[in-house]
Amino acid sequence: MRHAPRILGHVMADTEPKKLPLDALWRARTSKFGDFAGYDMPLQFEGLIPEHNWTRAHAGLFDVSHMGPSFFALPKGHGLEGDDAHKKVAALIERLVPADIQGLKPGQVRYTMITNDDGGVLDDLMIARPAEPAAAGDLYIVVNAGCKHQDWALIEAATKGEANLVRADDRCLLALQGPTAHQAAAAVIDPALAEMSFMTVKRFDAFGRITVTRSGYTGEDGYEILVRAEHAADLASALLAHPEVKPIGLGARDSLRLEAGLCLYGHDLDPTTSPIEADLAWTIQKRRREAKDFPGAKRILREYELGATRKRVGIRPNDRAPAREGVEIYKDGKQIGVVTSGGFSPTLNGPISMGYVDAAHAEPGHVVDLMIRGTPRAATIVPLPFVPHRYVRQKKSA
Amino acid sequence: MTTRYTKDHEWVRLEGDVAIVGITQYAAEQLGDVVYAELPDAGKSFAQGDDMAVVESAKTASDVYAPISGEVVEANGEIKNENWQIINDAPQAGGWFVKLKPSNKAEIDALMDEAAYADYVKGL
Numbered sequence: 001m002r003h004a005p006r007i008l009g010h011v012m013a014d015t016e017p018k019k020l021p022l023d024a025l026w027r028a029r030t031s032k033f034g035d036f037a038g039y040d041m042p043l044q045f046e047g048l049i050p051e052h053n054w055t056r057a058h059a060g061l062f063d064v065s066h067m068g069p070s071f072f073a074l075p076k077g078h079g080l081e082g083d084d085a086h087k088k089v090a091a092l093i094e095r096l097v098p099a100d101i102q103g104l105k106p107g108q109v110r111y112t113m114i115t116n117d118d119g120g121v122l123d124d125l126m127i128a129r130p131a132e133p134a135a136a137g138d139l140y141i142v143v144n145a146g147c148k149h150q151d152w153a154l155i156e157a158a159t160k161g162e163a164n165l166v167r168a169d170d171r172c173l174l175a176l177q178g179p180t181a182h183q184a185a186a187a188v189i190d191p192a193l194a195e196m197s198f199m200t201v202k203r204f205d206a207f208g209r210i211t212v213t214r215s216g217y218t219g220e221d222g223y224e225i226l227v228r229a230e231h232a233a234d235l236a237s238a239l240l241a242h243p244e245v246k247p248i249g250l251g252a253r254d255s256l257r258l259e260a261g262l263c264l265y266g267h268d269l270d271p272t273t274s275p276i277e278a279d280l281a282w283t284i285q286k287r288r289r290e291a292k293d294f295p296g297a298k299r300i301l302r303e304y305e306l307g308a309t310r311k312r313v314g315i316r317p318n319d320r321a322p323a324r325e326g327v328e329i330y331k332d333g334k335q336i337g338v339v340t341s342g343g344f345s346p347t348l349n350g351p352i353s354m355g356y357v358d359a360a361h362a363e364p365g366h367v368v369d370l371m372i373r374g375t376p377r378a379a380t381i382v383p384l385p386f387v388p389h390r391y392v393r394q395k396k397s398a
Numbered sequence: 399m400t401t402r403y404t405k406d407h408e409w410v411r412l413e414g415d416v417a418i419v420g421i422t423q424y425a426a427e428q429l430g431d432v433v434y435a436e437l438p439d440a441g442k443s444f445a446q447g448d449d450m451a452v453v454e455s456a457k458t459a460s461d462v463y464a465p466i467s468g469e470v471v472e473a474n475g476e477i478k479n480e481n482w483q484i485i486n487d488a489p490q491a492g493g494w495f496v497k498l499k500p501s502n503k504a505e506i507d508a509l510m511d512e513a514a515y516a517d518y519v520k521g522l
Contacts, residue, residue, distance in 0.1 A: 048456040344433040
């Protein structure tokens with residue numbers, strides 16, 4: 001028996017991978033590590049399926065310190081306050097992304113993409129406007145592990161002398177995800193975490209000074225917590241001591257995000273796919289569509305108006321065979337697309353895939369063929385996500 | 399009858415004129431929970447090293463190679479009936495994959511014995 005040369009879809013690097021600040025803490029709990037974007041990451045603890053199911057029912061703690069958190073700020077002494085400071089820094093980052101960043105309210109987080117001049121996606125990322133008035137003129141930006149050096153270089157080149165980018169990837173980024181994440185977060189960090197709404201950010205004076213977003217990439221409620229390395233072991237240990245929390249590896253993180261219909265950069269998004277093809281039109285707000293002032297606006301807005309020729313869709317194989325990345329999709333003997341992510345869904349107890357197909361075949365209900373090991377197998381186009389999101393949005397207080 | 403092993407983590411055990419083939423305990427542990435497997439039908443012939451079966455876990459898809467040359471006389475009905483759990487539970491017993499009629503029994507003797515395989519796995 002031979003495994004596919006790639007494990008979890010990630011190519012092994014040539015150089016020695018970096019150790020996480022919490023390496024010893026994870027090694028005490030698992031030996032299953034793998035190189036991911038140049039970091040030696042825990043892939044699995046008790047097993048992909050039990051970890052996946054635990055996260056859907058309780059709370060999972062993920063180390064995602066390989067990612068690229070950073071602070072992007074106007075130079076000191078900018079002399080602006082509140083919305084004026086925010087609008088100025090937001091306008092700088094809007095040179096790279098199509099989202100309305102100027103329109104963020106204090107404490108609001110938005111998902112967006114860095115696009116190229118051809119309208120393709122160079123990375124997907126989160127941008128947050130800090131809640132604290134003293135931080136007006138700052139943005140908190142988290143990009144993908146495999147793209148961070150490229151992204152930071154792009155941001156610096158586009159805004160040189162007008163703002164400063166401070167990398168924070170020497171810190172730990174911990175994701176706490178699941179329906180009871182709020183219980184553990186409130187008990188271990190601060191009861192106020194339970195009051196946050198999804199896609200908001202707040203700083204807390206606990207475990208040093210931590211930056212917490214209520215966000216994640218599993219489809220569940222939860223948090224991503226940026227903590228200084230010297231306090232990270234205390235925080236992780238305290239969370240793991242909570243009965244609702246177990247450590248979860250990157251393997252289950254992948255099946256969770258796939259069930260949630262979320263894109264993995266380098267697989268479901270790349271420099272040739274546009275946000276419209278990727279079904280991410282909702283991330284481009286009206287002000288930016290009208291201003292047409294972001295990289296690739298010409299193609300992206302044309303596709304926004306007329307539709308793209310191909311579209312990202314959910315695919316349910318009609319039998320039990322998983323259709324993984326690279327499987328070709330056919331209709332009436334003609335290739336109409338390709339699978340970009342695929343595997344086994346523990347929640348649905350069956351195979352699921354995402355991929356791109358010609359727009360004519362993208363409607364849910366269409367039946368297509370997946371070419372698996374040379375044999376066509378019937379599959380059905382389905383809506384995304386496969387498993388409904390359970391994000392917690394707090395009601396606005398009256 | 400003694401069991402022989404390949405470097406690709408298949409096992410073969412000759413019982414009378416029939417060789418029983420499966421994946422090893424080590425392979426099953428590396429895979430994790432099996433979520434899909436595809437076995438060849440009776441009557442199919444393989445040369446040693448041919449792709450013979452597929453086993454997939456949540457993590458990855460793996461090809462299972464024919465450890466010896468021969469013709470399939472029976473595929474495990476439990477696995478054909480989608481009881482993949484048996485591969486995790488008993489990979490070297492009830493979780494066998496196929497029974498082969500060997501075309502060259504000498505191929506079996508050339509494989510690793512249990513001690514050699516145990517040493518091989520230790521070095522991985």
